[in-house]
Amino acid sequence: MKHKTNMAVATFALSACFVTQGCRPTQYVDSKGTDLVVSMNKVNIQDFEKASEALVASMVESGVLLQASRQPAALSISRVTNDTSDQFDTDQLMKKIRISLLQTGKVQVTQAVGLGGKVEDPMAKETYEAKRFLAGQSQTPVDLPDFTISAKILENSTSAGSTKQVSYIFQMSLANTATGRLVWEGEKTITKQGEKNAIGF
Numbered sequence: 001m002k003h004k005t006n007m008a009v010a011t012f013a014l015s016a017c018f019v020t021q022g023c024r025p026t027q028y029v030d031s032k033g034t035d036l037v038v039s040m041n042k043v044n045i046q047d048f049e050k051a052s053e054a055l056v057a058s059m060v061e062s063g064v065l066l067q068a069s070r071q072p073a074a075l076s077i078s079r080v081t082n083d084t085s086d087q088f089d090t091d092q093l094m095k096k097i098r099i100s101l102l103q104t105g106k107v108q109v110t111q112a113v114g115l116g117g118k119v120e121d122p123m124a125k126e127t128y129e130a131k132r133f134l135a136g137q138s139q140t141p142v143d144l145p146d147f148t149i150s151a152k153i154l155e156n157s158t159s160a161g162s163t164k165q166v167s168y169i170f171q172m173s174l175a176n177t178a179t180g181r182l183v184w185e186g187e188k189t190i191t192k193q194g195e196k197n198a199i200g201f
Contacts, residue, residue, distance in 0.1 A: 039197050040164050042086040043153075047190045051170035052096040054188040056104075059174060064184045065106045067176065068146035075107040076145035078175075084155035084168060093170070094151065112143035147183075148175050167191040 029035055036046050059065070065073050077098070080090040101107050154169040167189050174184040 035199060037197060037199055038192060038194070040166055040192060040194060041197075043084070043088055043168055043190075047168060048093050048096055050190055051168075051188045052093060052100055055170065055172050055186045056097055056100040058186040059101075059172075059184055060104055060106060062184050064174060065147070067183065070146065072105060073107050073146040074110045074143060075101065076110050076113060076148050078148045078150040080150065081152045084153055086155075090151070090153070093153070094149075097149070097151075097172070107147075110143050110145050113145065145177055148177060149173070150175070162195050163193060164195065165191065165193040 031045055032049060036044065038044060038046075068074070077094055080094055082088065082090050098109060102109065149172060151170070151172040154171070156167045156169065158165050168191075170188045170190070172186050173182050175181065176183045
């Protein structure tokens, strides 16, 4: 009897939670859907998705990647600056951009060189250098990138009464290493407005 009473109390409490507070059970959602949490004070996964899709589409449509003498062009990631109050890992954005670019078949990402001598896959670099050494070639990397990407994420916030508005500006530049000149730039602004975090957009 006591067990049934406890179950009834728990069921009633859960029902009351849904009715009075709008509680939601933990569940899986589509990471590209429209029922994700929208945060006013941080960059959400859907913000990364929108920014990366827009920037990659703009870069590919410009035709600039076809300027490289070899195809697909070799690409390397340079400096990425996060100038927002949300100190997220910039790899979250650049990885999505890299994946999208690689899937176009128009670029390949070199692991022979990296900013400050650092590369994401040290084994790929070491294996590349070892093969060149065994072949009697110079240790100086020859797989230099045709293009380098640099990026910056900015934030602009304002409010009116209890309503807050925050814009995250994703900027990206592409440099041709043969000339040292910027050959493409893109920008995508994501703006969110509300009084507090919410679900759905």
